[in-house]
Amino acid sequence: MKKSLLMLCFFLIGITNAQNIQSPSKNIRVDFNLNADGTPQYAVSYKNKLVVLESKLGIKLKEGGDLVSGLTIDNVKNTSFNESWKPVLGEQSSIQNHYNELTVSLSQKATQRKINIIFRVFDEGVAFRYDFPKQPKLNYFIITDEITQFNLAGNHKTFWIPGDFDSQEYVFNETRLSEIDNDKLNLNNGIALKTIGGKTVVQSPLMMKSDDKIYLNIFEAAVVNYPVMHLNVNTKNFELTSFLVSNAIGDKAYLQAPCVSPWRTIMVSDDARDIVSSKMILNLNEPSKLDDTSWIKPMKYVGIWWEMHVGESTWDYAGSQNASNVLDQSLKPTGKHGATTENTKRYIDFAAKNGFDGVLVEGWNTGWEDWAGNWKEEVFDFVTPYPDFDIKAISEYAKSKNVKMIMHHETSGSVANYERHMDRAFENMVKYGYPAVKSGYVGRIIPRGEFHDGQTMVNHFNYAARRAADYKLMLNSHESSRPTGYSRTYPNYIAAEAARGNEFNAWSTGNPPDHETILPFTRLLGGPMDYTPGIFEIKMNHYDPKKTEQVHTTLAKQLALYVTMYSPLQMAADLPENYEKYPDAFQFIKDVAVDWDESKYLEAEPGDYLTVVRKAKNSGKWFLGAITDENARNSEIKLDFLPKGKKYKAIIYEDAKNAHWQKNPIAYKIKTVEVTSKSAIKLTLAPGGGTAISFEPVK
């Protein structure tokens, strides 16, 4: 007894107010201290240059006083961690998780409360979280604010979208930090529901580049039982403060100790490729909770979906989507309903013929005739098909063709209704053999007053993934909060939308040519996105001469997106008849893998370009994707990623000479060359263009 007491005293005496920790590479260093008020502060330097100046940390509580000042250090602990793990699906078959950790245990004398701050420093960035240990004086508590600061060293260039509580489906703005201003945005952008938190509130991941060419990215990982963190930017001094999304009554998070906040992350590098290739966010999440993951499969799919976006058919059987206002109650089929038995069989045939794993069908169930925009609680029951959709016959037909059906559950934001029906909905999927569900959350949330990004909804999305896992179902959520790596923990959560997808090109101002060069530096850091690439009929006047909308890429770039936008769930989004018009280009979509052993980002600059090569899982094939923004681009790629001494047939799908996303988007050419690891390939990308390459081993 005496001995341990002595050791404890020695230990306490050894603690100073200033602590620091470095990355394994020693390029990144975090300095921690308590200021004169007993407020925790940290700073981050990269290669001996401060990139985050002294910044405050703390949590405000609804009851019993804030955990912001009056803190003293009880203990510090330094540890290191280095191991690799195998994701079920991923960009690489093995992921290294290597960091140094500093835990600072703090207590507040006045309240006898304790809080720990845990730092992890990886080679590509810093993470920290608040940890609330089990303790007598803090059991249940309500967080009213988090004052976490990121005090940036300069007026960096940023790629930002407004801090909206209900949507991330914005075009990125590329400005200096000082120029952030949501009031100046053109909000005629195709987003129906917008709830912007304030003039200078932006979303994370926030990608930045300093004048001295340091890339910085602020984000979060493992958002579990906590709201989404946006960032409030001081446009004068470039101090960013956490801005948590509130619930219906203005609270931020309801917690019970022991518990932790999500990780707040700061990636930093002088090479942009380190940011896009980082697995830090995944590493900061808990390992898989699922023992058996054999049923989790990557999927390439087609579906009854784009035809509704381009106006060729409708989700609803009766044609108005707001038939409630029609005084005549009867639903008269318009003949334009997409999800018919016949049309579904056509897609199943197409999928079977071309080797696709799955077929998604939207608009198969009742409710679409009066679903949107009215905060209606009971819209869908998730089990009743429209009279022209024979779910049993379709399910049997798909099975006979060895094609998997993907269920669609649009909730219209009425989560209360979805949770009430979820077990019945999932049982129905099991009954008809649907292994995957695409969920949708278009509209204001019910419980009313909640937001898509609040704690309630974060919990819902995670619950849906867990409950789906109970039924061995894969989940792809649309209009959800953006992922922060939970797919490591529940690998059946295979994809999400949660950013501005390809669909906006069909009926809005669309996605500018640089959009897909920014997503890998932002949205994709948290997990795969169901972007739905593969549009061949680029211009919507194909369907209606009056239409002026178009996809803002060349056709070749649409192919490249299958490689640049990592997802184990990839749609070939265009209509079968459009693919049949361009069978040579379509061949790439048929060939490309969606699950990988290895990925190498060869060239990357946010907002400008991205080139990546990936080795298909359990295969000798490699695929390359290269994209550019609105500017043409030439580069030469060394093929030294290929195994030495092996010959490959490289099938190159590239923009034709006169191609241009706007003026001539469909012009592509395909050539085949034989290459080895010693070869180089010249990439020639048109404005808004791209290149896709398959490398097949020559036997």
Added chain:
Amino acid sequence: MKKSLLMLCFFLIGITNAQNIQSPSKNIRVDFNLNADGTPQYAVSYKNKLVVLESKLGIKLKEGGDLVSGLTIDNVKNTSFNESWKPVLGEQSSIQNHYNELTVSLSQKATQRKINIIFRVFDEGVAFRYDFPKQPKLNYFIITDEITQFNLAGNHKTFWIPGDFDSQEYVFNETRLSEIDNDKLNLNNGIALKTIGGKTVVQSPLMMKSDDKIYLNIFEAAVVNYPVMHLNVNTKNFELTSFLVSNAIGDKAYLQAPCVSPWRTIMVSDDARDIVSSKMILNLNEPSKLDDTSWIKPMKYVGIWWEMHVGESTWDYAGSQNASNVLDQSLKPTGKHGATTENTKRYIDFAAKNGFDGVLVEGWNTGWEDWAGNWKEEVFDFVTPYPDFDIKAISEYAKSKNVKMIMHHETSGSVANYERHMDRAFENMVKYGYPAVKSGYVGRIIPRGEFHDGQTMVNHFNYAARRAADYKLMLNSHESSRPTGYSRTYPNYIAAEAARGNEFNAWSTGNPPDHETILPFTRLLGGPMDYTPGIFEIKMNHYDPKKTEQVHTTLAKQLALYVTMYSPLQMAADLPENYEKYPDAFQFIKDVAVDWDESKYLEAEPGDYLTVVRKAKNSGKWFLGAITDENARNSEIKLDFLPKGKKYKAIIYEDAKNAHWQKNPIAYKIKTVEVTSKSAIKLTLAPGGGTAISFEPVK
């Protein structure tokens, strides 16, 4: 075409701004008009005397203008209705539904919107509702307020409880309307969660008596997809205004036309017995939606419940109910857990031996060790038993003894969590053969910001009843919003608590002796209450000499409550060992019926006394219950309700001569006399006492 146009003109010309309608008996008359502002007004007279002076009607909307003024009459329609229907369970085997109806169709020129006001006038009162027909200019809408007024003719005596959004478990206050003041209440009343709407807001049913001895009762019927209506009292001019319970963000109701409001009801009579015996509230609800009701059975039950209230055992296995704060995580059984396999079998044996239908067990499932008062979302999963509760063995044992088990689902107010688990919970009940569930809603509601009486929760309680019906389960909800006749529509919703039950006598200031004389005029008008009568060990010092709490009745009154408090679900709430001490008195509880062919209220005065006789369903037996308040009472009852010429053995359970609820509560005597329809019986009730009589036909 021309002809119908002419007819329409004629019809319109025939409409005047003033309309009226009378009850079938012509005792009640409603006058309707539009004032100069085009605001609807009504007045009610009883036997040619105004009881509700001119009072305004109208609805305020969030968008597009209020439906309060600028209205004109488009049409009026008068109809009559008279039919009888058979409730599945009830106070009588057949219920007459007889009323005259006036529908006034209104429109608002400025908005081109329409609203109808429908009046129904019964012999015992008036009902009216707002009806929103399907129309082009009003589809989805949000109600922000209802301005329905009840402009009373005088400063009546009232029996009121404060307008709390989360609880009705109050003692009634008996004052003049002018004396209503929630600020003066002693709120140290055992109610944990209170959310009182304002100084002069009271709940309905509001029972009143005028100086000229007219009984008035303001309530509502068929509260479906709408919040509960409280009443804001102007204590100067006695004008009452509807006060709807809001949701998390201050809205009152989300509706879509066509739809209706609940019925606002005003019962009026110069005979108090007309109020307690009225079936108006049930009649105003929709007929049963269930085709097969054969599985809906009345139940007399015992259970593991009162022993927790008196402190003999605990709900939780580990003893603290807030074990989360115990730093040692392990749950150490205290040995005081009530819901053990052994104890449950003891109750099953007791039920089987004494002819009870069911056994309720509370505290059988995990969660109770950390459940209350912390707004915790995930407490119970509703399926996992504590390690000392062998649900399979118990279910088999109960079956072997022909006893039904009653499941308990405490939600701790976390309705989001309950709805998520409801299907699993109900499937678990079906699996183990539990035909009925008692649900509980102790604590603040989750979704956070919602109240027990808001639209969200009203919808939840009704949903739970409907979903239970899908599984053929009977529902008894505690801490729910108070019923308004929905048990007609879903007769499996057999009972609710929703008022101050007998339990408060175990551990709080309790229920004063007049409490049970007021409930039939208030809470019971909406549907059966699970009051849990039958306490024989009246004083809590029986369990612990330090305790001063007690039931505020005599033992004989506890017996009488089985008859005066109608419910098809009645608990014999005391412990088996207490019943075994008083086998002669216990005989009444064993004998008394819970479902009836006929009921006659012989004497009734709110706050003072009640005497009722009932004929058991499909039986020749009659039962009488008579109760008094804190005053002793003598009366003589003519037995002319008995069939003529038949002899009956009347077993009379009455207060002993020196009985007194406080000084000598257990003193009772039992005598048997032979009677016929020509006999009379003298009732002698002690202060806080009662009399119970069984009439058995002599063969």
